[in-house]
Amino acid sequence: MDDFEILAQTIKSQIDKVKDLDDIEKIRVATLGKNGNVTSLMKKISTLPSEEKADFGKKVNDLKLKIETMLSQKAASLKMEMLKSKFLERSLDMTIPGPLKSVGKIHVITQVINECVDVFSKMGFNVVEGPEIESVYYNFEALNTPQWHPARDLHDTFYISENLLLRTHTSPVQIRTMEKQQPPIRIISAGRVYRNDYDATHLPSFFQMEGLAIDRNISIADLKGTLESAIRAILGHDKIVRFRPHYFPFTEPSVEVDVSFEGKKEWLEVLGAGMVHPNVLRNVGFDPDIWQGFAFGMGMERIAMLKYGINDIREFPRNYLKFLRLF
Ligand code: DAH
Secondary structure: OOHHHHHHHHHHHHHHHOOOHHHHHHHHHHHHOOOOHHHHHHHHHHHOOHHHHHHHHHHHHHHHHHHHHHHHHHHHHHHHHHHHHHHHHOOOOOOOOOOOOOOOOOOHHHHHHHHHHHHHHHOOOEEOOOOOEEEHHHHOHHHOOOOOOOHHHHOOOOEOOOOEEEOOOOOHHHHHHHHHOOOOEEEEEEEEEEOOOOEOOEOOEEEEEEEEEEEOOOOHHHHHHHHHHHHHHHHOOOOOEEEEEEEEOOEEEEEEEEEEEOOOOEEEEEEEEEEEOHHHHHHOOOOOOOOEEEEEEEEHHHHHHHHHOOOOHHHHHHOOHHHHOOO
């Protein structure tokens, strides 16, 4: 081993023992600094006889490079260790509150639907579903509303083809149910319906809940009792419920039911109902001399308007969060 190698070894073992960056700097000054031992070797080159210069110079340069590399590697690994221990010191504090997340809510109309489902379920009604794209047969014909019937004008809607339309009411679910199920029947069905309407109490797309009860001895007293107690359970027992004679092709007799709109001394119609028309029963193969029933179709937005005192039905689909968060 020559002197250069011994010097390199010595410096290496010094660097290996170093614990902090200050010591690295000390070694750098002691070796490569102005008066460092390696620097003085460099200075010595010019004083040597020319035949020794090249060899000596190369060895000093190699040594200098070696030391620089060792110092910078050691400095990097020291920095890394310091960083690691810093992270460990400051490890995750589980007690710091996280950023606030805004929590979603169930839409007010869905809430109302759920409440209505609750009330009618307790009265023995089962939930069924029907399609929003409906055939002319289920939406009109089977409900005793032939092509020429003036009631079809009130149910103007979006036609997909001559025989397919966006249902104008949930009443077709009555037919679909009676085709599949034998009496006694008690069902409700909630969902979207579509009409060519738009003002403070009408929407082109709104929610209805259909109800149907078929049994041997059902009378209009059952209809009145069921609807009155359901509406009061949903809206509050102080509510005044009014039954008003009306006309629907699929019920006979037919009624519309209004509820007093608080403070305003006004009425808001919330549903249509009636005793199921014998022709409707015949259309599904039920004998009207044995089976009778009542049916109703209730507007979900209207119930929400009454429940929360909202004057304009168009608030519901507006998706204005400040409004929706109120419920
Ligand atoms: N389908 C009617 C409408 O949307 C409401 C209705 C009336 C439903 C009488 C019924 C019923 O089930 O018996 O205007």
